[in-house]
Amino acid sequence: MKRFTCQSCGQLLHFEDARCDQCKAPLGYMPEHAILSALAPQGGGLWRPVRGCGNTALRTFCSNHAYDVCNWLVPPTEEHSDFCFACQFNRVIPNLNIPGNMERWRKLEIAKHRLFYTILRLKLPIKNRRQDPQEGLVFDFLDDSPDGAAPIMTGHSNGVITIATKEADDAYRERMRVEMGEYYRTLLGHFRHEIGHYYWNVLIRDGGRLEKFRAIFGDDRMDYQAALQRHYARLPQNNWREYYVSLYAMSHPWEDFAETWAHYFHIVSTLETALSYDMTIGPIVDGQATLTHKSDPYLLMPFDDIIAAWLPLTYAVNSLNRSMGLADFYPFVITDGVRTKLRFIHDTVREVQQAAS
Known part of the structure; x- marks a missing residue:
C-alpha cells in the first residue's frame, strides 16, 4: 500500500479514510490513478479532485459510499455506473437487518478494497459476471441461517x-x-487466498501453465474431497515447512497454490507499505544495515530483491511485536521449497504484465 497525504493540508492519510482528520476535506480514492484525493464539491453529487491529482475531471462516489463502506470514486469513463470498480463485483451483501451486520460489512469491504488495490497495482486480468457469465468474479457475503443448519463456509x-x-x-x-x-x-487473508483460486483458473488452467504448475505444486487432478479428508485425518510431518507455507497448503495442490498466492500478495503489499515509509532494513555489512532495493515491488523489483527485502523486514517487525507482547507479525518461514513456489507465482504475474504492456 502506498503512503497517502492530503493534498489540501499535507496530513498523512489511511487508504480507507473518507475525510481528512486535520482539515476535514472529503476524500475519495481514484483507482485508475492509485490516488487518494482531497475533493471539492461541485453540486449535484459531483466532486472534483483538487490540484496535484492528475486528471481533475468530475466524478461521483460509489453508491456504497452512502453506507460508509466505500470511499472509491467512479471514473469519468464510467459515469453511468452506480458502483466503483471494487463494488461492482458484489452480488450479495450481508443482511443489514441483522444487528451488527453493518459493521461486519464495513470490515469486509475494507479487506476487499485492499484486495482490489493489489489486483490493480499488479495489472492482473479480471472479469465480472457480466463480462463472463460462467466464471466471472463475484462476491457473496452470506449469513448463517437462523436455525443454524448448514453453516456458511x-x-x-x-x-x-x-x-x-x-x-x-x-x-x-x-x-x-x-x-x-x-x-x-484474517479477513484480508481470506480474500487473498480465495482470489488465488480464481487466478488458478484464469492464469494456470486456462493460461497454458498446467504442466509447469504440476511440476512444482503436484497433480491437481487428485480427488479434492478425498485429499481434504486425508489431510485432516493425519498428523503433519515434522519437515512440512520445507515445502509448504502453511499446514493447509499440504491438503491439495489447489490449496497449496492459493496459500502461496496469498503470501505473494502479503509480501508485495506489505513491502510497498514499508518502502513508502522508508522502513527498509537490509543485511548487516560492516556492522551497519544496508538499504534494500527501492523500486516498485508490484512491477519492477526482481524476485530475489523482493525476498532480500522481505525477510529482514519480517525479522525486525516480529521483534517489535514481541517487544509489545504481541504475536509475531509474520509467523511463517520461507524455505527453499516455499521460495520456489513463490518464484513461480512471481514469474507468472510478470509474464501477464509483459503480455498486457
Whole structure:
C-alpha cells in the first residue's frame, strides 16, 4: 500500500479514510490513478479532485459510499455506473437487518478494497459476471441461517467467492484460528487466498501453465474431497515447512497454490507499505544495515530483491511485536521449497504484465 497525504493540508492519510482528520476535506480514492484525493464539491453529487491529482475531471462516489463502506470514486469513463470498480463485483451483501451486520460489512469491504488495490497495482486480468457469465468474479457475503443448519463456509467455485459474514467477528475468527491450528487468519487473508483460486483458473488452467504448475505444486487432478479428508485425518510431518507455507497448503495442490498466492500478495503489499515509509532494513555489512532495493515491488523489483527485502523486514517487525507482547507479525518461514513456489507465482504475474504492456 502506498503512503497517502492530503493534498489540501499535507496530513498523512489511511487508504480507507473518507475525510481528512486535520482539515476535514472529503476524500475519495481514484483507482485508475492509485490516488487518494482531497475533493471539492461541485453540486449535484459531483466532486472534483483538487490540484496535484492528475486528471481533475468530475466524478461521483460509489453508491456504497452512502453506507460508509466505500470511499472509491467512479471514473469519468464510467459515469453511468452506480458502483466503483471494487463494488461492482458484489452480488450479495450481508443482511443489514441483522444487528451488527453493518459493521461486519464495513470490515469486509475494507479487506476487499485492499484486495482490489493489489489486483490493480499488479495489472492482473479480471472479469465480472457480466463480462463472463460462467466464471466471472463475484462476491457473496452470506449469513448463517437462523436455525443454524448448514453453516456458511468461505470458499470459491467457478468465480464465485463466498465469504461467511461471521468471519468479520474477531472473536469467532480467533476461535476458528485456534481450533484449526492456524498461525494466521484474517479477513484480508481470506480474500487473498480465495482470489488465488480464481487466478488458478484464469492464469494456470486456462493460461497454458498446467504442466509447469504440476511440476512444482503436484497433480491437481487428485480427488479434492478425498485429499481434504486425508489431510485432516493425519498428523503433519515434522519437515512440512520445507515445502509448504502453511499446514493447509499440504491438503491439495489447489490449496497449496492459493496459500502461496496469498503470501505473494502479503509480501508485495506489505513491502510497498514499508518502502513508502522508508522502513527498509537490509543485511548487516560492516556492522551497519544496508538499504534494500527501492523500486516498485508490484512491477519492477526482481524476485530475489523482493525476498532480500522481505525477510529482514519480517525479522525486525516480529521483534517489535514481541517487544509489545504481541504475536509475531509474520509467523511463517520461507524455505527453499516455499521460495520456489513463490518464484513461480512471481514469474507468472510478470509474464501477464509483459503480455498486457
